[in-house]
Amino acid sequence: MKWSGRRQSDNVEDRRGISGKGIAGVGGVGAIIIAVIAFFITKDPSQLLNTLQQTGGAQQEQLSPEAQAHQDSLASFIGVVLADTEDVWSKLFNEMGKTYQMPKLVMFTGAVQSACGQAQSAVGPFYCSGDAKVYLDLDFLEQLQQRLGAQGDFAQAYIVAHEVGHHVQNLLGTLDEVHGMNGRLSEKEYNEMTVRLELQADFLAGVWAHHAQKMKNILEHGDIDEAMNAAGAVGDDKIQMENQGYVVPDSFTHGTSAQRVKWFKLGFTTGDITKGDTFNARVL
Secondary structure, eight states: OOOTTOOOOSOEEEETTOOOTTSOOSOOSSOEEEOGGGGGTOSOHHHHHHHHHHHOOOOOOOOOHHHHHHHHHHHHHHHHHHHHHHHHHHHHHHHTTOOOOOOEEEEESSEEEETTEEEEGGGOSEEETTTTEEEEEHHHHHHHHHTTOOOSHHHHHHHHHHHHHHHHHHHTTHHHHHHTTTTTSOHHHHHHHHHHHHHHHHHHHHHHHHHHHHHHOOOOTTHHHHHHHHHHHTOHHHHHHHHHSSOOGGGOSSOOHHHHHHHHHHHHHHOOGGGOOTTSOSOO
């Protein structure tokens, strides 16, 4: 991705090195949308949040000067990606006759407190509707490459764009609609709705990439392949197979690798937000 020297967002809160220990635990206001990396730790991401409530967070490690410089460069990259999402979604919302309210992105280390409760880096990036913020531990982006094999900077851009996609869903009322079904549907039925929610966020990430390229010519050779590889790397089927040796489709909450790639690709190809109605799609 062409990002060096470009505008960085002013909506970044850098909390790296600030421990989340000692702050109130789970039970905040709003819905927390957790990245699928949590399945590497536990089948139930909420267990991870509850565990953190008891342990009080992770220990902070002192980075070497080289590692610190690398993280600072990565932080600058994330700032550019967030700025690009702001420009694209401001334009698209304006075309819909709406005003885009920009989210904040919080970079943290180890543990963090959000309006949705406390979380640690092991849950992966997440979006909290209670404070309209995306939360990201930069170490996750290293894990994306090392543990999931999703190489390249546009794989990282896809992760940010996916979480911002949840913010778009929040502004459009989709998040409230889906989370309002919790308790009224069976676990299997609600899991299917969360899959459709996540696949739509993948689609919206593709829409962002389409318009960012059109507006700013950001793409380099291989970038879209990097994003699709990342989408495939975090499919429920792939992660469950690697983690436990078998898959349980009824427990899927994010979609299969093939589904995630399909919807990102559709968003990128069309750039048309109206084509992403995953909730009424007969075939995902």
